[in-house]
Amino acid sequence: DTGVSQNPRHKITKRGQNVTFRCDPISEHNRLYWYRQTLGQGPEFLTYFQNEAQLEKSRLLSDRFSAERPKGSFSTLEIQRTEQGDSAMYLCASRTGSLNSPLHFGNGTRLTVT
Amino acid sequence: AQSVTQLDSQVPVFEEAPVELRCNYSSSVSVYLFWYVQYPNQGLQLLLKYLSGSTLVKGINGFEAEFNKSQTSFHLRKPSVHISDTAEYFCAVRGLGGAQKLVFGQGTRLTINP
Numbered sequence: 048d049t050g051v052s053q054n055p056r057h058k059i060t061k062r063g064q065n066v067t068f069r070c071d072p073i074s075e076h077n078r079l080y081w082y083r084q085t086l087g088q089g090p091e092f093l094t095y096f097q098n099e100a101q102l103e104k105s106r107l108l109s110d111r112f113s114a115e116r117p118k119g120s121f122s123t124l125e126i127q128r129t130e131q132g133d134s135a136m137y138l139c140a141s142r143t144g145s146l147n148s149p150l151h152f153g154n155g156t157r158l159t160v161t
Numbered sequence: 162a163q164s165v166t167q168l169d170s171q172v173p174v175f176e177e178a179p180v181e182l183r184c185n186y187s188s189s190v191s192v193y194l195f196w197y198v199q200y201p202n203q204g205l206q207l208l209l210k211y212l213s214g215s216t217l218v219k220g221i222n223g224f225e226a227e228f229n230k231s232q233t234s235f236h237l238r239k240p241s242v243h244i245s246d247t248a249e250y251f252c253a254v255r256g257l258g259g260a261q262k263l264v265f266g267q268g269t270r271l272t273i274n275p
Contacts, residue, residue: 051204080262089165089251089265090205103260138204140263147212149195150263152204 049073051153053139059159060129067125068156072141079122080150081114082138083107090138096122097144129160163188163254167266174242175274182237182269184252192254194235195263196226199249208250211235222246247273 052071060066072079077098082090093112095103098119108114111129116122126133136157140150168183186192193212197205209220216228226237235252249270253263 053204078261080260087170087268089253089267090263092260092262092264095260095262103262140205146257146261147193147210149207149210152197152206154202154204157202 051139051141051151053137053153053156055156056154057157057159059161062129062131062160064129065125065127066129066158067123068137068139068158070122070124070139070141070153072121072139073151074120075143076141076151077119077144078142078148079116080140081122081124082140084136084138084155085134093124093137126158129158131160134158134160163192163256163264165252165254165264165266167250167252167269169269170267171270171272173272173274176244177241179240180238180242180246180271182250182252182271184235184237184266186233186235186252186254188233188254188256190256190258192256194226194228195253195255196220196224196235196237197251197253197265198222199251199268201248205251208237242271242273244273244275246271 079096081093084090096116111127136155138155140152142148164187166185196208211228219225252266
């Protein structure tokens with residue numbers, strides 16, 4: 048179990064630029080989740096994949112956000128035309144399909160939009 | 162839909178004292194309950210989970226929690242805390258249908274003073 052891996056750990060970008068984050072889940076986990084966490088708050092759900100299918104998206108996920116999981120393994124989260132309000136920690140998590148399987152989280156990507 | 166309320170945003174305690182972090186939830190369906198811990202600049206680590214069975218669950222680092230269905234609570238306790246327990250603690254619920262996503266509370270910052 049190598050854990051959930053997220054890259055990069057930190058990203059500083061200027062407003063209006065596009066950014067992409069990558070998540071490598073635990074290898075046997077077919078469920079993958081993205082969350083966003085702002086300072087002093089709990090993580091908020093963004094989107095969910097079962098294998099390569101994106102099955103649920105939060106209304107927090109504006110049309111500037113897109114997530115993919117093309118082969119049912121790693122996932123990417125892209126933010127286009129970044130805004131200062133996008134500054135947050137972006138967390139990826141994965142689990143197996145078993146009903147009682149807990150979520151395993153990566154260490155997150157901290158995005159700062161200047 | 163589910164929601165979680167963590168009643169204390171900050172809890173300061175002295176080392177070796179007992180601590181209780183309070184969590185109440187709301188849900189129209191059965192849920193699983195979790196406590197996660199987050200150390201600075203890291204992802205979330207699972208402390209313990211309640212799925213079914215005994216209402217008292219034990220987790221890592223000496224923590225335990227008790228599920229109370231009538232009061233819709235899942236309070237976290239530790240009989241004697243250490244400096245290393247200083248962290249942010251999140252209570253979360255997961256519904257049993259759909260994406261089975263975790264819904265988090267806003268977190269409780271536990272500060273241990275020597």
